[in-house]
Amino acid sequence: MYSCTQLLQALEDGSLDQRLALVYAPDGAGLDQARTRALRVTNSLLKTFAPPSQSPAGLFSGPGRTEIGGNHTDHQRGHVLCASVDMDMLACAAPNGSRRIRIQSEGYPFLEVDLDGLALRPEEANSSAALVRGVAAKLVQKGYPIAGFDACITSSVLSGSGLSSSAAYEILVGNILNHFFCGGALDAIELAKVGQYAENVYFGKPCGLMDQMGASIGGAVAIDFQDPANPVVVQADYDFAQSGHALCIIDTGSCHADLTGDYADITTEMGGVAACFDKEVLREVPEEEFRAAIPHLRQVCGDRAVLRALHYYDDDRRAVQEAEALKRGDFAAFLALVNASGLSSSLHLQNAWSPANPKQQAIPLALALGRELLGGSGALRVHGGGFAGTIQAFVPTEQLEAFKAGMEAVLGQGKCHVLRIRPQGGWVVAS
Numbered sequence: 001m002y003s004c005t006q007l008l009q010a011l012e013d014g015s016l017d018q019r020l021a022l023v024y025a026p027d028g029a030g031l032d033q034a035r036t037r038a039l040r041v042t043n044s045l046l047k048t049f050a051p052p053s054q055s056p057a058g059l060f061s062g063p064g065r066t067e068i069g070g071n072h073t074d075h076q077r078g079h080v081l082c083a084s085v086d087m088d089m090l091a092c093a094a095p096n097g098s099r100r101i102r103i104q105s106e107g108y109p110f111l112e113v114d115l116d117g118l119a120l121r122p123e124e125a126n127s128s129a130a131l132v133r134g135v136a137a138k139l140v141q142k143g144y145p146i147a148g149f150d151a152c153i154t155s156s157v158l159s160g161s162g163l164s165s166s167a168a169y170e171i172l173v174g175n176i177l178n179h180f181f182c183g184g185a186l187d188a189i190e191l192a193k194v195g196q197y198a199e200n201v202y203f204g205k206p207c208g209l210m211d212q213m214g215a216s217i218g219g220a221v222a223i224d225f226q227d228p229a230n231p232v233v234v235q236a237d238y239d240f241a242q243s244g245h246a247l248c249i250i251d252t253g254s255c256h257a258d259l260t261g262d263y264a265d266i267t268t269e270m271g272g273v274a275a276c277f278d279k280e281v282l283r284e285v286p287e288e289e290f291r292a293a294i295p296h297l298r299q300v301c302g303d304r305a306v307l308r309a310l311h312y313y314d315d316d317r318r319a320v321q322e323a324e325a326l327k328r329g330d331f332a333a334f335l336a337l338v339n340a341s342g343l344s345s346s347l348h349l350q351n352a353w354s355p356a357n358p359k360q361q362a363i364p365l366a367l368a369l370g371r372e373l374l375g376g377s378g379a380l381r382v383h384g385g386g387f388a389g390t391i392q393a394f395v396p397t398e399q400l401e402a403f404k405a406g407m408e409a410v411l412g413q414g415k416c417h418v419l420r421i422r423p424q425g426g427w428v429v430a431s
Contacts, residue, residue, distance in 0.1 A: 001431055004046060004057040004094055011039050016059075016430050023061060023424045024086070037154060038429070041092040044152035048104050049096070051150065057094040058179060058431030062172030063422060064088060064163030065214030066249065066392065067384055069337065070319035071311075071345045074208030075267050076274075077225045077283035078316035081236060081323050082214035085247075086420040087158065089168045090429070093151035093176045101132055101173075105153040115140075115148060125204040126260070131166060134198025135173045139182065142194075146181040158251055158417070164384065166203065167211035170195030171426035174216075179428055188425055189233065192216040205260055206267050207385075218425030222323035226283060238326035240421050245331070245378060245394045250370070250407050251415045252362035254388035262354050262387045269305035270312055276300055287313045304350060311348035315341055335379040335394060342367070342381025351386030366391050366411065373406040374399065 002010060010016045016038070017031060024034035038059055045057065063084040070080030096102065103111040111129055118137040124130040139146050153172070157165040174191040178184055186194070192212035199205050199212075209231065213223055220236035240247060270282055276297060277285045290297075290309060297306050318337045325334040346352045346364065353361040363382055370380045370393055377399065383392040395403045404416040 001056045002058065003054045004042075004051050005053045007057050007059070007092070007430060008039070008042050008046070010430070011035060011042060019430055023088075023422055023427060023429065026420075037090060038092075041090055041152045041154050044104065044106075045092040045094060045150065048152055049094070049102065049150040051094045051096065055094050056180075056431070057092060058176075059429035060091045060093060060172055060175050060179070061424070061427045061429050062089045062091075062168040062170070062175065063215055063218075063425060063427075064157040064165065064168050065211060066163060066247070066419065066421070067210060067214070068220065068392075069315070069322040069341060070210070071315055071341060071382065071386070072208075072266050072270075072308075072349060072351065073312055073316045073319060074210035074223075074225050075206070076208075076270055076281045076312050076316075077228060078312065079319040079323075080210045080223050080225070081220065081319050082210055082223070083220035083236075083421040084215055084218050084423075084425045085163065085249075086422045087156045087163060087417070089153055089155040089157055089165070089172045091151045091153045091172055091176065093149050093180075095180050096148045096150045098148040100148040101136065102148070102150045103128075103132065103153060104151070105155065115146065120202055124202070127203070128169065130202040130204070131170050131195075131198050132173055134202030135170055135194055136177065137202070138194045138197045139174075139177055139186075144177075144182045144185075146177050149176060149180060151176060158249075158390075163249065163390070164211040164215060166199055166205070167195055167215040170198050170212060171215045175426045175428060179431060188216040188218070189213070189231065191426060206264050214425075216425045218427075219423045220326070220421055222319070234323070236323050236326050238329070243331050243394075245335075245396055246400045247419050247421065248393040248395050248400075248403070249383060249417045249419055250366055250391050250393060250411065251417065252366045252388070252390060253411055253415065254360055254362035258356075259354060259385070259387045262351070262356070263385050266308060266349065266351065269301065269308050272301050273297055273305050273309045282309055282312050283316075307348040307350065311344045314344055314348070318344075338379035338381055338392075338394060342379070345382045345386065349386070352382055354387045360388065362388065363391060366407070369407060369410055370403075373403045 025031040195212035
């Protein structure tokens with residue numbers, strides 16, 4: 001295990017270049033930038049917290065995730081296809097011998113959480129402190145003897161981007177605690193569940209498990225949430241780099257703030273339809289029974305709830321079909337399914353804009369612009385929770401330059417991000 005000073009020396013002399021290249025520069029490009037970034041957080045730890053020179057330390061990464069298939073299907077115990085991406089949160093952390101977690105994230109206020117006060121604090125809802133407290137509380141519930149640590153964090157995960165910066169943060173904190181105090185006993189799936197608990201209970205967002213699984217496991221994965229305690233995870237063995245398409249996430253410039261109620265309405269309305277059949281989630285309701293009951297459901301639940309349930313059944317099926325298309329190498333079929341998912345999200349799920357603010361329709365505008373630029377090729381769809389934030393596009397490589405320029409001419413420079421699906425999820429880069 002490295003001490004703080006040894007970690008700094010290993011970064012400076014290139015000893016950790018191979019580890020950095022695995023996640024940040026698989027093709028060799030970008031290694032200098034990755035090393036500079038790692039040096040920055042390591043030096044920040046030494047400057048901010050001044051740990052003893054021989055104090056153990058490590059570099060930890062929590063990636064963003066992209067949802068590829070299954071939009072709002074996870075909380076109904078359905079199927080999803082998701083992947084970790086090369087935008088991440090990188091931390092240098094060290095145990096501090098106290099009962100306090102102290103974190104300095106670039107661009108954010110200093111954060112401190114007392115491990116002797118892990119009860120839910122409603123006033124912390126929607127905050128980073130809630131996520132840290134929630135992750136720590138869950139690990140204590142599991143019986144792990146966690147203690148305090150200091151960390152400095154830098155992030156390339158766009159906040160409010162649909163890349164789930166909250167899940168990246170949860171997985172980052174979970175991996176730090178798991179490494180230093182749990183003996184690495186928790187696997188990627190268990191850490192994802194810990195993160196979901198923190199987000200549901202402490203942060204106050206009723207998300208499913210897809211965000212945390214996508215950030216924690218690594219690569220592209222197909223997940224079946226029929227048994228949420230034991231989800232079935234299968235790696236989608238496909239090299240997206242060989243598809244002839246670039247994965248783009250386009251930031252529309254709209255903000256996810258104050259949209260928790262819109263997200264919750266989707267879960268509530270789908271759950272309300274399931275309740276008409278005395279079931280908890282739509283996965284437990286046979287589709288043929290749902291369709292036969294639509295006239296009654298319209299009266300009891302309303303048309304929007306029925307449309308959202310229709311989306312669930314169709315997109316749940318599409319997520320499975322997308323994974324199958326990738327498995328057989330049929331990227332054209334995959335693209336058609338992505339486009340169909342995007343249409344269903346807009347028309348049936350209705351998460352392209354919030355009815356609370358109808359003047360803000362950045363997602364539909366970006367989708368319309370993207371369709372014009374692609375001219376019938378590639379694919380695009382709303383990305384993540386929806387209502388604001390980002391869209392996702394698979395763009396033929398020969399059209400990428402024109403597509404990026406066209407999107408940014410309307411949305412602003414730097415708004416179209418070209419991402420890589422990375423094989424590592426939550427990861428101990430060095431320790």
